[in-house]
Amino acid sequence: MVNTKEKKVKSKNTNKSTKLNMANRVNKPTESNKPDNISKISKTNKKKTKLMNRTTFEPRILAFCCNWCSYAGADLAGVSRIQYPTNVRILRLMCSGRIEPGHIFSAFEAGADGIIISGCHPGDCHYISGNLRAEEMITKLKKLFNIIGFDERRLRLQWVSASEGQLFADYITEFVDLIKSLGPNTLKNHQQLKKTTNDNINLQRNDSGVVVE
Ligand code: FES
Numbered sequence: 038m039v040n041t042k043e044k045k046v047k048s049k050n051t052n053k054s055t056k057l058n059m060a061n062r063v064n065k066p067t068e069s070n071k072p073d074n075i076s077k078i079s080k081t082n083k084k085k086t087k088l089m090n091r092t093t094f095e096p097r098i099l100a101f102c103c104n105w106c107s108y109a110g111a112d113l114a115g116v117s118r119i120q121y122p123t124n125v126r127i128l129r130l131m132c133s134g135r136i137e138p139g140h141i142f143s144a145f146e147a148g149a150d151g152i153i154i155s156g157c158h159p160g161d162c163h164y165i166s167g168n169l170r171a172e173e174m175i176t177k178l179k180k181l182f183n184i185i186g187f188d189e190r191r192l193r194l195q196w197v198s199a200s201e202g203q204l205f206a207d208y209i210t211e212f213v214d215l216i217k218s219l220g221p222n223t224l225k226n227h228q229q230l231k232k233t234t235n236d237n238i239n240l241q242r243n244d245s246g247v248v249v250e
Contacts, residue, residue, distance in 0.1 A: 096150035107155035113202030121206035134167025
């Protein structure tokens, strides 16, 4: 017969060996927790997240369309039942030249992932040169985006006439695909845009309506 003392000693020994085994399991470098493998795993996780973004991310696109050409073009696309992604929300303006930098900053801060400004083709603007003013402002804004490290491809200017419904749909489809590949807007609810514009660059219109720095 085994007495109680021997039993206690045996159980202590088994406890010790289990603890040692556990410690070995934790500290022992396995294939998965080697530093090289960890970095590989994090890289593949990042790739997976990017892929998931591309497949599950539905961007919010804002399109500023001028009343006389682009809005009519968008309308034609709708009437002709031309399919294009539903990610876009259209805002009608009388002319693309009516857009101020503040509109664009506010839209990005409020969560737009991409913005399209669409107006009449050069020479067709109903207010003579409103579209050229818009073009000038966007060129300057893109420079500013490059300075602050914001992807300028999120802002696009596109000429669409009233008869170009198919072209409008194509532009939207292509832009949505691009924004999906770029991922969500990182400046959502961010103060960086506002701060940079306030501190460094003053994009305003003078009395004659021309954008000045
Ligand atoms: Fe269309 Fe000016 S009226 S861009």
